Amino acid sequence: MTQESSYGKWTVSSSDESESDEKPSSLDEKKTCFEKPSTSSLPNFGRDVLNDPGYTCSDARKAAHRRKLSPVKFDSKSSTSQISLPKKQKSSQEDLGWSLSSSDEESHPKGPSRHPVKEERCPSPKEPSEHRTRDNQPPIFPKTEEDDVTFDEAQESWNLLDEKNLFRFYLTKVSGILPKYNSGALHIKDILSPLFGTLLSSAQFNYCFEVDWLVRQYPLEFRKKPILLVHGDKREAKARLQEKAKPYENISLCQAKLDIAFGTHHTKMMLLLYEEGLRVVIHTSNLIQADWHQKTQGIWLSPLYPRLPYGTPSTHGESSTNFKSDLISYLMAYNAPPLKEWIDIVQKHDLSETRVYLIGSTPGRFQGKHIEDWGHFRLRKLLKEHTSLLPEQQSWPIVGQFSSIGSLGADESKWLCSEFKDSLVILGNHGKNQGQHNVPLHLIYPTVENVRNSLEGYPAGGSLPYSLQTAEKQVWLHSYFHKWSAETSGRSNAMPHIKTYMRLSPDFAKMAWFLVTSANLSKAAWGALEKNGTQLMIRSYELGVLFLPSAFGMDTFKIKRKVFSEKQEPATSFPVPYDLPPEIYNSKDRPWIWNIPYVKAPDTHGNMWVPS
Structure with missing residues (x-):
């Protein structure tokens, strides 16, 4: 059936409308589509201002960048008959697949590099400037109050070093x-603050790097300390990153190998070496200003790991969660010489105080005993070995929350509710738990209204790169969707780039486990079975940490309903960063899709969204 919303006409099936019992009358109505009118009434912006951001990112982020540079003011006279989809966008089945939306950020320039660089080490001019950019030109965005964010002193009254945050899980x-x-x-400046240690060197693992901005986040006294950037850029994108790093003689690069098509280096981690020890930070933010400004992001901050006494075997300093050996295994999977030094550093430190489990993904095809090393099979293994199934937990629902969605197949049986859900429902070493197919699955992804009413307005959708081409072929998925809401934390209007997965009691008061990770809802990130289920294929690098009650001496986690409540809650309550229970989409809600126009209502800045 066709419905009219404030953003135009959509054709939807009953699976897209959770409250409707109507059946689609034809195959055409099983698709979600947007009517395609003309753009003749829109202003001509000029191609000269449509610059890309200057760092590797998705087409959705590039569109958001263009709209920030050249916003399209809302015009009440505009209608969908005057707006068309970009000509380059296609919606045929032949053009869908891994190349479209299999990870959060996946636009890699193709073709040979115009500026081949033989060495990973980037030379520097005589005196690097903290604000220097490529060719000494000013940055695309002039420095504003958004660039180097400052916060009220009242917000700094807390002290991380008092260890009151039992879980060491933070929001940005x-x-x-x-x-x-x-x-x-x-904020990233807090993480890099001298209060946390006297920095000697650091390694930054990420997808997007805004190099000049990143350098400014380090305190002045640390800006010339060695920084290793671990990235996945190739060819022209790699040459551009090297050029951006060139003004800083202390910055070197390490390229992560991506040998399987359409994979990305999506991991977000900091390794911080201090005079006083080592710290590991696993988070969800790209190293760009926009990701640390008005988005909801997650951070796990390790304790300060002391150096082991000289001569102590490197196998010492292990935690009950095997975090040290798992981190070393993850770093070794890169097979990259620049990371050898960091592997040695980790080996020389005592990580025994860690209480989380590491869950990573690395590109490859894994069989036999190695099938459980990475991806969702790694999560399955940990849930088998370190949880126990209580009778009442058998039907506890699973909640997944993410900022991008890949191609998941023609129906739920192809991946989502077969192999992926099979991993998430495991509790204890009992094989497949009885009744697992009855476990509810709630997926949280922002609606168009969520994005429109956000602090950033429509450009916030640039970090939610779900494309029309992918959405059209899996409308069945939308029946699982729930709105983004974080009213209890005062952050509903800060769009999520965080990704979390958890299992909770039906009353949403207790939790069996919680995972914060870089991995979105995609096969590329989590892996997909091949060869009759004997081989797991993963395309991308991802990293996250799993919180299990047993590691904290508990049977379950109690849920902290209000993350920033002034009311004192037990330190043992886990701070879930959004509202529970999640609210399912109503018949008028639509998932945010970045590459269609929204012109029928203005966003919080009085603008429309025209991605072309």
Whole structure:
């Protein structure tokens, strides 16, 4: 059936409308589509201002960048008959697949590099400038109050070093909200602060790097300390990153090998070596200003790991969660010489205080005993070995929350509710748990209205790169969708780039486990079985940490309903960063799809969304 919303006409099936019992009358109605009118009434912006951001990112982020440079003001006279999809967008089945939306960010320039660079080490001019950019030109975005965000002193009254945060799980600070909702949250400048240690060197693993901005986040006294950037760029993108790093003689690069098509280096991790020890930070933010400004992001901050006494075997300093050996295994999987030094550093430190489990993905095809090393089979293994099934937990629902979605197949049986869900429902070493097919699955992904009403407005959708081509062929998925809402934390309008997965009691008061990770809802990130289920194929690098109650001496986690509440709650309550229970889409809600126009209502900045 065709419905009219404030954003145009969509053709939807009953699976797209959770409250409708109507059946689609034809095959055409099993697709979600947007009517395609003309753009003749829109202003001509000029191609000269449509610059890309200057770093590797998705087409969705590039569109958001263009709209920030050249916003399209809302015009009440505009209608969908005057707006068309970009000509380059196609919706035929032949053009769908891994190349479209299999990870959060996956646009890699192709073709030979115009600026081949033989060495990973980047030379520097005589005196690097903290604000220097390529060819000494000013940055695309002039420096504003958004560039180097400052927060009220009142927000800094808490002290990370007092170890009151049992789980060491934090949200990022958000600009433009009430100060109390940033209490206990972190900005990247906080993480790199001298309060945390006297920095000697650091390694930054990520997908997007805004190099000049990143350098400015380090305190002045640390800006010339060695920085290793671990990236997945190839050819022209790699040459561009090297050029951006060139003004800084202390920056070197390490390229992650991506030998399987359409994979990305999506891991987000910091290794921080201090005079006082070592710290590991696993988070969900790209190293760009926009990701640390007005988005909801997650951070796990390790304790300060002391150096082992000289001569101590490197196998010492292991935690009950095997975090040290798992981190070393993950670093070794890169098979990259620049990381050998960091592997040695990890081996020389005592990581025994760690209480989380590491869950990573690395590109490859894994069989036999190695099939459980990475991806969702790694999660399955840990849930088997370190949880126990209590009778009442058998039907506990699973909640997944993410910022991008890949191609998952023609129906739920192809991956989502077969192999992927099979991994998430495991509790204890009992093979497949009885009744697992009855376990509810709630998927949280922002609606168009969520994005429109966000702090950033429509450009916030640039970090939610779900494409029309992918959505059209899996409308069945939308029946699982729930709205993004974080009213209890005062952050509903800060769009999520965080990714979390958890299993909770039906009353949403207790939790069996919680995972914060870089991995979105995609086969590329989590892996997909091949060869009759004997081989797991993964395309991308991902990294996250799993919180299990047993590692904290508990049977289950109690859920902290209000993350930033002034009311004192037990330190043992886990701070879930959004509202529970999640609210399912109603008949008028639509998932945010980045590559169609939204012109029928203005966003919080009075603009429309025209991605072309």
